[in-house]
Amino acid sequence: MKQLSIPRTENNFRVAVVIPSYKVCEHILGVISAIGSEVERIYVVDDHCPDGSGEYVSKHCIDERVTVLKNPVNLGVGGAVMTGYKAAISEGMDIIVKVDGDGQMDPALIPDFILPIVLGEADYTKGNRFFDLEQIRTMPKIRLFGNAVLSFMTKISSGYWNLFDPTNGFTAIHSEVVKHLPFEKISNRYFFETDMLFRLNILRAVAVDVPMDAKYGSEVSNLKTSKIIIEFLFKHSRNFSKRILYNYYLRDMSLASVEMPLGIALMLSGCIYGAIKWIDSISSGISTGAGTVMASALPLILGVQFLLASIGYDIASVPKRPFHKLRTRK
Numbered sequence: 001m002k003q004l005s006i007p008r009t010e011n012n013f014r015v016a017v018v019i020p021s022y023k024v025c026e027h028i029l030g031v032i033s034a035i036g037s038e039v040e041r042i043y044v045v046d047d048h049c050p051d052g053s054g055e056y057v058s059k060h061c062i063d064e065r066v067t068v069l070k071n072p073v074n075l076g077v078g079g080a081v082m083t084g085y086k087a088a089i090s091e092g093m094d095i096i097v098k099v100d101g102d103g104q105m106d107p108a109l110i111p112d113f114i115l116p117i118v119l120g121e122a123d124y125t126k127g128n129r130f131f132d133l134e135q136i137r138t139m140p141k142i143r144l145f146g147n148a149v150l151s152f153m154t155k156i157s158s159g160y161w162n163l164f165d166p167t168n169g170f171t172a173i174h175s176e177v178v179k180h181l182p183f184e185k186i187s188n189r190y191f192f193e194t195d196m197l198f199r200l201n202i203l204r205a206v207a208v209d210v211p212m213d214a215k216y217g218s219e220v221s222n223l224k225t226s227k228i229i230i231e232f233l234f235k236h237s238r239n240f241s242k243r244i245l246y247n248y249y250l251r252d253m254s255l256a257s258v259e260m261p262l263g264i265a266l267m268l269s270g271c272i273y274g275a276i277k278w279i280d281s282i283s284s285g286i287s288t289g290a291g292t293v294m295a296s297a298l299p300l301i302l303g304v305q306f307l308l309a310s311i312g313y314d315i316a317s318v319p320k321r322p323f324h325k326l327r328t329r330k
Contacts, residue, residue: 017083
């Protein structure tokens, strides 16, 4: 397609938008038309869509910024986004925004997402639909509860205690960070956004939330909660274990590296010893002495204190120095 002369963002950052396309023919042209002139390239990624959304865009879209990419097989939202990331990197884009094609995300907010990156305050920005309490009331209660649970689990597994709404797919990222992501290891499907946060924390990238409104229309979600609960629990546990190993034992060591295993060991020993003595007391009919109770309670209390101290250290260790600025200087 013909290249347009499009106004650039501050400091001549080149901005691209990636739109995963799967069963979104009804909404995608409206999404593209709402994308402002701050964006230089728009990559529509047809993720082997049965409705032929890529062909639909090619035939009906007249925006010369649009490039249609096609995955030969369905890779999921993560696979589609990474296809767009690779295309944007190859064309020298500096900031890559990801917007869904179902019309739930307002492209007018793109400047809000790229501004923290342009100012050098963040490497990665993502939407948060929970800032406005009035808007939260419009969110379906089951989504509200599920998002709260997923947010807490993501805080633990990713280490970004300052973020909320982890499944929000409205994001922007600096290309220098994208270049260092292990594409082959990132989850391709519904765990993609959460897995991205884990990978970003391993790089020590700065991630921030951007307030946005919750919007629900006639779109149909392909996510079946009952099918992904066990998968999410397993992957969160895996990512948490890896993050602790990488950040507290392989890359660096701190007081929390001692407090965490010591706290867990003391809690377990106190619980096991107390349970054994309680069973013995029931079997023999003899009341447990105060000394035995204290011998069980003391390691349990100390273990909780050590564990809370390690969590406090982890919360205070959220990345604060933008990764892309360090890499650019080098």
